Amino acid sequence: MRSRYIRLIMIVIGALALGCTPKEESAPEREVAAPAAAEVAEVAEVAVADPKAEAIEIYENRCTVCHGKLGKGDGEGSAALDPKPRDFTLAEWQESVTDEHIQKIIVYGGIAVGKSATMPANPDLDAKPEVVKEIVVYVRNLAK
Ligand code: HEC
Structure with a gap:
């Protein structure tokens, strides 16, 4: 049973x-x-309270090492690099690139725009387009 x-x-x-x-x-x-x-x-975009402040912080923390505090391409890590990091103060260069191009190289790195792979990608910024736009503004202002 x-x-x-x-x-x-x-x-x-x-x-x-x-x-x-x-x-x-x-x-x-x-x-x-x-x-x-x-x-x-x-x-999906991440809401950032102060995109401009975050952009400045990111430039100082992630970009100055190669591009220099004033954007002249002479950061402490630049000596060993070939090609050299871009000098953002050059008016001819500024005129030759669109904001979209600069946005793309910041988020996806040099390889994404046919430039050197030593220019690193910042994939986390893909979710923060407002911050990326402010980094572009910052880079643009370094030439002024
Ligand atoms: C490890 C060094 C390094 C760091 C860190 C770095 N870059 Fe670069 N970057 C380079 C190099 C090298 C080039 C030049 C690449 C080339 O000419 O092939 C470059 C080129 C560029 C260009 C020019 C692209 C063009 O088409 O002329 C822009 C804009 C740029 N970087 C923005 C940034 C920003 C913004 C940051 C910080 C978020 C950053 N880079 C961090 C090394 C670096």
């Missing part, structure tokens, strides 16, 4: 397990949709 009961439970569990299989097979379909949703989440 008791072993019959256990066998019945086993059959029910077995049936449930089989019932799950088709669902598992359909899982890859959902996985295809998942990265798309993740991408959307990744570029």
Whole structure:
């Protein structure tokens, strides 16, 4: 009597397990949709209270080492670099590049615009377009 009961439970569990299989097979379909949703989440903008202040902080913390505090391309890390970091004070260079180009090299790095890979990417800034715009303004103002 008791072993019959256990066998019945086993059959029910077995049936449930089989019932799950088709669902598992359909899982890859959902996985295809998942990265798309993740991408959307990744570029979702992060609200920044003071983009200008954060831009200045980022320039000082991440850019001066190569481009120099005044943007002359003479930061302490620049000596060993070839090509040299861009001198932002040159008017001809400023005129030759669009804001979009500068935004792109800041977020995606030198490689993304056909420049040296030593110009690093800042992927975290992809979520902070307001801050990136203010960094561009900062870079532009170094020529003034
Ligand atoms: C490790 C050194 C290094 C750091 C840090 C660095 N850069 Fe650069 N950057 C370079 C080098 C080297 C180049 C020149 C690349 C070339 O000419 O191929 C460059 C080029 C550039 C250019 C010119 C692109 C062009 O098309 O002429 C811009 C704009 C720029 N960097 C912005 C920044 C900003 C803003 C930061 C900080 C967020 C930064 N860089 C941090 C090394 C650096």
